[in-house]
Amino acid sequence: MTPLPPVRLPTSLFVGRATELAELAGCVRRPPAVALLEGEAGVGKTRLVRELLRLPQVAARTVLVGACQPMRTPLPYGPVVDVLRETGHLLAGVADRLPPVTGALRPLLPELADLLPPELDRGDIAIERHRVFRAVRELLAAYGPTLLVLEDLHWADEGTQDLLRFLTSPPPPELSAVFSYRKEEGAALPGSGYRLLADARNSLLRLRPLEPGPVAALAADLLGTEVPEDFALALHHRTAGIPFVIEEVLREVRETGDAPRPTVLDLVDIPDLLRDTMSDRLARLGPTVAAVVHAAAVLDMPATEQEIGTVAGLPARRVGTALTRALAAAVLHETDTGRYALRHPLARQAAYICVPGPQRSRLHARAALMLAAAADPPVVRLAHHHRRAGELTDWVRKTLAAVDQATEVGDTALALQLLEDALVDDALPARARNTLAVRLSRVALNAIANSSTVERLGALLRDGSLVRAARGEVRLNLGRLLMNQAGRMELGQNEIEIAIHDLRDRPPLAARGMAALSIPSFGTRPVEFHLRWLDEAVRVLDGVRDQELVASVRANEVTALAQLGDPRMWSAAAALPESARSSRVRRQLSRAYNNLADAAAWLGHYGAAREYLRTGGSLLADADVPFLSMLATGTGLRLDVAAGRWDGLPTAAAALIDQAGDMGYLAADAHLALAWLAIARDDRDRASRHLDDALLAAPENAPVSLAVATGRLSIALARGDVAAAAVGAERAVGEVRNKGNWVWAAELTPWATRALVRSGRIAEAADLVAEYVAGIEGRDAPLATAGAELARGVLAAARGCQEEAVTHYAAAGEHYTTLPHPHAAASALEAAARCALELGDTATATRHLTTATTGFADLGATRDEARCRQIARRFRRGTPRGRKGYGDDLSPREREVVDLVAAGRTNRQIAQELYLSPRTVEHHVAKAMRKLGLSSRAAFEAGQ
Structure with missing residues (x-):
């Protein structure tokens, strides 16, 4: 397979990079491989890549080289598309072997359409986007051993970043990739990409400025003479060792004709170096060359001779001569596709500054006119040129067209950025400001928004520039965004209530706000x-x-019914269609089914929850709403941890947390699932951290808040901190009472009952259990029913009614088993076994304890399993069997207590270990002392 034409290589001496070149070569010659090249502007990333391309081990590969531009490219995934556009000679050799999915590239690569399979039937945004990703991957795989080089990834839009993540996780078997970027530009892809491959074929190289030695060698090469040490040290000091700046300075030094000594460096104004040197060069090269360079700077992309001439307003015969002179002076350089551009972004900026304002506007106007005549006009660049030309009406029109295009292909990040950039521009007309503000709020609802979008919408509402109709819709959408993605429920509800007043003349839109306020789990009201x-x-x-x-x-409506456990939810859910023609309606249906899944999971209808997730997921495939997909993933994690599906859960939860970014609310369920798993594994410190993270992410989501409170209660009781548990129980129960939905207290109530019992407040515990049972009456909530039985068991045991406690604990175990919630079931049966031992009913105790031990073992809950086996060993030490009637002999439970007292345990520690109340322990100690004829507790500890 023939590689692309060779890249024109620099001629200056290559110094100070031997180690980095060896590491880079070692990485890429063992595909699949990803090499990340990080460094500041001008530090030599491009030069290192060019040296790599000269190596023999790379020569046999297909080499594809491209670069990102500071302006967003006209097509989605522009840098990759630009690279593939030049591979027609490669594609011709493999066209008959391409899979059908590569037909998805026809709209993006019209020049190669005849070589690609037929275009597939159009789907929704998510489907089209996934097809494009797969198609690019398949095309690169078809080219065989390939080296893909993309430079300046700090300018890559998020759509391109997502594509590259897909291509490199992991790469095709024969693909090596080299990505260069500036860390200071905040590039998102390189940091994520570096984690894609964990073996030695993944490399991160950070290029540092040159040391004085290599600077001296570079200076000697560029000046054609040896340089004194003091000159090299002064040059290093002045340039900080950055090769690009060194070269620029030395070109100026060389043009002076002076000998290389430190004083000559004083002739170069370092702070304004690029601007001054560019201005001087263009002045010396003459107005025709300057016009060509100015046009290239305005275009801000590699352009053909004809394109540069059109923008410069020069006749063709003069353009060629000017280009030749600009290339000879190294002001412009020729790319491998026969296009011309400034040799570096900083050089482009310097040239751009040199263009007088009125002339700059005319150049942008010509650029817009030229690009508008293209078969597929690049609307993003058109909008940019219209803005710089002062053509504000066309700027707004093309910005909206670019937003529509980006939204259509699923690049909502680009759409948001275009809108936000326009809205902070002081030149934006007032009427357009209202239009763009509304559009920003609409796009944000279905994207993964970030904090800047929320802040921008808030600022638009505060500055008083929006008319009432626009203000109402923007405020409504901001409120929905705050609730759905940011987790700021109270603030979102406040915004929506205000919006409803502004929308009184638009009842349908106001109804959306009313509906948004109807979700019971949102906020504290x-x-x-x-x-x-x-x-x-x-x-x-x-x-x-x-x-x-x-x-x-x-x-x-169905969400509210389900969250309350209202039996009418089933008929309401059954009335929902499972699909619709309109993508907008499908989006709402997907939200409904995912909300049903979330509510059903809190109710304990785990099977139904999974069915709703499947239906919602199938709708999401046709109506891409990223935040809904993430919330659905979180619900699935909660279901998995409850059902004991723990393998792989930490990895999946961590991925969701990473994906959520600064919209932490979308990852609240992931933190909660990790906390529950840590509690089940008795890792209290880890559990506490995840509980804190869950509450931080969703402080105003009632079920999450109560789940966090429950987790903290269980940890406090496990640590013997009864005071903290009691206070936490009071606060959490108060939250439930204020909210008025007891089905969300299914797991809280048993733990709150334990906390009250352990603190000696049995009467309050009884009142709580009664209030809870009354609160869930008539509700279809299996988890709440199980929780009621468990709480009754805790209360009965505290009252000394062990037989009643066994019944309730066993019933709770059966309910949890049915859900299924295996860890809760095993814990309930363990409690039933302990109460049976109190009664001396070893047969019942053995049955429940055996089931609990097996349940814990199946889950891999080793500490729980070990505890159950230890209990079994204790009561099998030849103790009398039968129910009651031990006379002067110690009962099994009394013997357990005596053993622990003799070991030096306090009553509180014994109560914690045996899951008894302190009062019950005191009762056992007193009976044992009487039976053994001991007068003090110390006699136990002395072994008498």
Whole structure:
């Protein structure tokens, strides 16, 4: 397979990079491999890559070289598309072997369309995006041993970054990739890409400035003479060892004709070096060359001779001569595709500054006119040129077109950035400001927004520039964004309530706000608040033909019913269609099913929850809404940890947390799942950290907040900190009472009951259990039913009613087994066995303890399993069997207590270890002392 034409290589001496070159070569010659080249502007990343391409081990490969530009490219995934556009000679040799999915590249590569398979039927954004990703991967794989080089990834848009992550996780078997970037530009891909490969074929090279020795060698080469040590040291000091700056300075030094001594460096103004040297060069090269360079700077992309001439306004015969002179002076350079550009972005900026303002506007206007005539006009660049030309109406129009294009292909990050950039521009007309603000709020709802988007929308509302209609919709969408992605429920609800007043003349849009306020789990307000708004939203639906609005309100209606455990949720859910023609309606249906899954998981309808997730996921495939997909993944993690599907869970949770970024609310379930897993494994410190993270991510989501409180209660009791547990229980129960939805207290109530019992407040514990049972009456919530039995068991044991406790604990175990929630089931049966031992019923104790031990063993909960086996060993030490009637002999439980007292345990420690109340322990100690004829506790400890 023939490689691309060779890249024109620099001629200056290559110094100070032998180690880095060897490491880079070693990485890429063992594909699949990813090499990341990090360094500041001008430090020599491009030169190192060019030296790599000269090595014999690279010569036999297909070499594809491209670069990102500081302006976003006209097509999605522009740098990769630009590289593939030049591979027609390669594609011709493999066209008959390409899989059908590569037909997805036809719209992006019209020049190669005849060589690609037929275009596939169009799908929604998510499908098209995934096809493009797969198609690029398949095309690169078809080219065989290939080296892909992409430079300046700090300018890559997020769509390109996502594509490269897909290509390199992992790369095709015969692909090596080299990506260069500037760390200071905040590139997102390199940091993530570096984690893609864990073996030796993954390399991160950080280029540092040159030391004085290599600087001297470089200076000698460029000046054509040996340089004194003091000159080399002064040059290093002045340039910080950055090769690009060194070369620029030395070119100026060489043009002076002076000998290389330190004083000559004073002739170069270092702070304004690039601007001054560019201005001087262009002045010396003459106005025709300057016009060509200015045009190249304005275009800000590699351009053909004709394109540069058109923008410069020069006749063709003069353009060629000027280009030749600009190339000879190294102001411009020729790319491997026969296009011309400034040799470095800093040089482009310096040349751009040299263009007088009025002339700059005319150049941008010509560039816009030229690009608009293209078969597929690059709307992003068109918008940029119109703005710089002062053509504001065209700028706004092309910006909106670029937003539409980016949204259509799923690059919502680009759409958000375009809108945010335009909205901070003081030149934006007032009317357009309203239009773009509304568009920004709409795009943000279905994207993974970031904090800057939230801040921008808030600023638009505060500055008073929006008219009432636009302000109402922006505020409404900001409120929904705050709740759905940022987890700031109270603030979001406040914004929506205000928005509803601004939208009083637009009832359908106001109804969306009412529906958004109807979700009971959002915020701290009572359930009645949410149901009141739900009624308002449903009333607006009378006579409404907007199917998306109807689907939105119905989705929130079924969500509210499900979150409350209202049995009517089943008929409401059954009435939901499983698909729709409109992608907007499908998006609302997907939200409904994912909300149902979330609610069903909190209720304990685990099987139904998984079915709803599957239905919601199938709808998401046709209506890409990233934040919904992430929330669905979180629900799945909660289901997995409850069902004992623990293998791989930490890795999946960590991936979701990483994906959420600064929208931590989307990862709250992942933190919660990790906390539950750590609690089950008795890793209290890790559990506490994850609980803190979950609450930080979703402080105003009621089920999450109560789950965090429950986890903290269990940890406090395990550590014997009864005071902290009691206070935490009071606060959490108060939160439930305020919210008015007891089904969310299914796991809290048993632990709160334990906390109250352990602190000696048995009467309060009884009141809590009674209140909880009344609160879940009539609700379809299996987890709450199990929690009620468990709480009754805790209360009965505290009252000394062990037989009743065994019954309740065993019933709880059966309920948890049915869900299934194996760890909770095993824990409940272990408690039942302990109470059976209190009664001397070793047969019942053995049955429950055996089941619990097996359950813990199946889960890999080794500490729980070991504890159960230890209990079994204790009561099998030849102790009397049967129920009650031990006379003067010690019962099995009394013997356990005596053994622990003799070991020096306090009553509180014994209660903690045996899961008894301190009062029950005191009772056993007193009976044992009486039976053994001992007068003091010290006699136990003395071994009498």
